[in-house]
Amino acid sequence: MPEDYQELSRHLQRLEEELLAVGWWSDTPPDDHAMASTAPFCHDRMDFHQWLQWVLIPGFERLIEQQSALPKECAIAPMAEMAWREEDPVRVRNLVRILRDIDRQVSDP
Template structure:
């Protein structure tokens, strides 16, 4: 792993941890059709937390493992706020704060 991506890897590990704490980490992989959605955040076929687990985290892990380039921009946290607006603010604030940090890391990466 590229040393530059160690911090990103730590963010992803923490994101998984936070999703597990909320009970939003699934052991069941979605079917192929669900994973192939072309809608933003796969919103037509999965919840936002499922998208984080099955699309976002694996894509970033692939970038880390292959020393690939990061996206030029990232704005995941605002979608989390919208998607989880019905949830307890106290429960989701740690993961939302983490997503804002992750967004900033990706956007500011050299």
């Protein structure tokens, strides 16, 4: 597997671990109605951390598995900062840092 896919896979693993650490990882997926959202980040039907778990991570994992082209640009961290602006900054600091790493790695392979 090419190094860029391996690095992205490591970032996704860190993201999953941090979502677990802050208590935002769920064993129960959003309902079909939420998953059918066409809004950016499914913001109309799920929380941002749910979108990360159920849309972003599986989507990137599929691209890695198929060794498909990654997006040319990625800017997830700014959305996280906006979505979590009311959260304790200490709680979300590592999550935002990981998302910045993903943004950089995908945008500047």
